[in-house]
Amino acid sequence: xxxxxxxxxxNIKVGLVNDNGEIVLKxxxxxxxxxxxxxxxxxxxxxxxxxxxADFDVDVKAVGIxxxxxxxxxxxxxxxxxxxxxxxxxxxELFGKKYNAPVCVENDANCAAFGEFSVTEGQKDFVFxxxxxxxxxxxxxDGNLYTGLNGVAAEIGHITTHAxxxxxxxxxxxxxxxxxxxxxxxxxxxxISDQLNIDPSKITGxxxxxxxxxxNAAALKVRDRWIEExxxxxxSIVNVFQPDEVVxxxxxxxxxxxxxxxxxxxxxxxxYSAGDPSLPxxxxxxxxxxxxxxxxxxxxxxxxxxxxxxx
Amino acid sequence: xxxxxxxxxxNIKVGLVNDNGEIVLKxxxxxxxxxxxxxxxxxxxxxxxxxxxADFDVDVKAVGIxxxxxxxxxxxxxxxxxxxxxxxxxxxELFGKKYNAPVCVENDANCAAFGEFSVTEGQKDFVFxxxxxxxxxxxxxDGNLYTGLNGVAAEIGHITTHAxxxxxxxxxxxxxxxxxxxxxxxxxxxxISDQLNIDPSKITGxxxxxxxxxxNAAALKVRDRWIEExxxxxxSIVNVFQPDEVVxxxxxxxxxxxxxxxxxxxxxxxxYSAGDPSLPxxxxxxxxxxxxxxxxxxxxxxxxxxxxxxx
Numbered sequence: 001x002x003x004x005x006x007x008x009x010x011n012i013k014v015g016l017v018n019d020n021g022e023i024v025l026k027x028x029x030x031x032x033x034x035x036x037x038x039x040x041x042x043x044x045x046x047x048x049x050x051x052x053x054a055d056f057d058v059d060v061k062a063v064g065i066x067x068x069x070x071x072x073x074x075x076x077x078x079x080x081x082x083x084x085x086x087x088x089x090x091x092x093e094l095f096g097k098k099y100n101a102p103v104c105v106e107n108d109a110n111c112a113a114f115g116e117f118s119v120t121e122g123q124k125d126f127v128f129x130x131x132x133x134x135x136x137x138x139x140x141x142d143g144n145l146y147t148g149l150n151g152v153a154a155e156i157g158h159i160t161t162h163a164x165x166x167x168x169x170x171x172x173x174x175x176x177x178x179x180x181x182x183x184x185x186x187x188x189x190x191x192i193s194d195q196l197n198i199d200p201s202k203i204t205g206x207x208x209x210x211x212x213x214x215x216n217a218a219a220l221k222v223r224d225r226w227i228e229e230x231x232x233x234x235x236s237i238v239n240v241f242q243p244d245e246v247v248x249x250x251x252x253x254x255x256x257x258x259x260x261x262x263x264x265x266x267x268x269x270x271x272y273s274a275g276d277p278s279l280p281x282x283x284x285x286x287x288x289x290x291x292x293x294x295x296x297x298x299x300x301x302x303x304x305x306x307x308x309x310x311x
Numbered sequence: 312x313x314x315x316x317x318x319x320x321x322n323i324k325v326g327l328v329n330d331n332g333e334i335v336l337k338x339x340x341x342x343x344x345x346x347x348x349x350x351x352x353x354x355x356x357x358x359x360x361x362x363x364x365a366d367f368d369v370d371v372k373a374v375g376i377x378x379x380x381x382x383x384x385x386x387x388x389x390x391x392x393x394x395x396x397x398x399x400x401x402x403x404e405l406f407g408k409k410y411n412a413p414v415c416v417e418n419d420a421n422c423a424a425f426g427e428f429s430v431t432e433g434q435k436d437f438v439f440x441x442x443x444x445x446x447x448x449x450x451x452x453d454g455n456l457y458t459g460l461n462g463v464a465a466e467i468g469h470i471t472t473h474a475x476x477x478x479x480x481x482x483x484x485x486x487x488x489x490x491x492x493x494x495x496x497x498x499x500x501x502x503i504s505d506q507l508n509i510d511p512s513k514i515t516g517x518x519x520x521x522x523x524x525x526x527n528a529a530a531l532k533v534r535d536r537w538i539e540e541x542x543x544x545x546x547s548i549v550n551v552f553q554p555d556e557v558v559x560x561x562x563x564x565x566x567x568x569x570x571x572x573x574x575x576x577x578x579x580x581x582x583y584s585a586g587d588p589s590l591p592x593x594x595x596x597x598x599x600x601x602x603x604x605x606x607x608x609x610x611x612x613x614x615x616x617x618x619x620x621x622x
Contacts, residue, residue: 148553242459
């Protein structure tokens, strides 16, 4: 059995994942954000409690950990996040000793991408786009996670889609993230708050979707404009990668076909390969395993790492 | 020896390329654009003349052909170009019979990308961007040409960089190509033709560079603005791929450091990995083998194909 650990800004989710990528047991604890010691203890305890929960003997074959921020893959170290104090935790040492198993660390969006990829069938090339505070992503090429020369590839949110446009959290202007993140959606919704019967401070990513459903014309316009921004990003990805599939994740993916259908339509119209209808086309879908994607992907990357180090 | 054929809108360039990717002999003939028969004859004759030129016995091990437009890789057929009448030529059959060698066909930008990649050392992931009438490209991942699920990936010119902006040749709006192609540079230069002492009909891609060098302020502005558009595209590619290198090709790459330096500067400032100076960075360079890239790449893809079919 493989252990997958998905460290988020709110919770640490841990799961027992078999070699088929099925999560058979899971557990979750809040993420301590005060000290590195508390974070380390919570990480250890979460796994211990998960193993206690199991009513069978668990043979830990591999451990995979996905975290936001910067990791040192080579040494299995959690290096830096602006939200969680890692204290340069050597996770390979910690869990490797404890469970006598290979341990790998990876960026959280990459883990989610690999998790989502694992539930597809017969695919080789795959792009995951996650819409949240920012716009993140992960790329799978020929069945392997693609991370570039320095491990930080797939910053899909930092394609320029509106040169010279809105300020982005990265300090640049006009990035996809400044238009297609849920943060941007909230900003756009706040701009029309006088046309909604809602305290602006209570506006969330759901507001425009909910108010549009109720028939508010301004909310409908904001929602549809934002969805088109997502479509612009996905179409650019399709024109560069022509992958087997693009999957869109993040809590907002729960909006379902209201979100998916117009993205599919936009991409169908803006896919460069549209000129030749005989060519196979990239499938566009919403996340299938949502909150489990990170832990499943981390566990399967752990399994992959095990296969590399133990031959 | 491998034969590389690079079919362009003006000339068919053929070359004898050894397994190290060195072009040892080359030949060029004009590309017939009137009938499929004339095109086929020119293609055959070009190779025959090349072999006649050789003062040694040539053992043809593989043939690679790069062409603009659509190819059927599986069957080795030249399917369609809007400029050259292919007449569904089965190049595998034609050259396979003639030289008793494996034959592969590929898109021309992909061949050039693979050619440029072949003269790098120790690289795995590589992106080629070619600036010309349009903006094309080719992607190499882990040493292999990446073409996606339908063979038409790497349409780098059709990333949206200016959502809702200038009309693109593809029918959409705001594509990178509409801002960073040489066609766009010519358009921008024509817009300031009243500030240049040049007949607008004589404006080429070189004009802004030449007039800027002479001190014309308007030309300088046009040149620098256009170079920044190229930078926007390259930075987006870097943020998605973090490849070992991005190489910029097309005749305009002859402008040298006047073109390259500001692109490097823009990318250094807009590379998402800039936040961590310790991370290795993507190298940005201009084409090293320019007019030979297509034939060399085609020949090496032919060699690769041979290795796949003859095991």
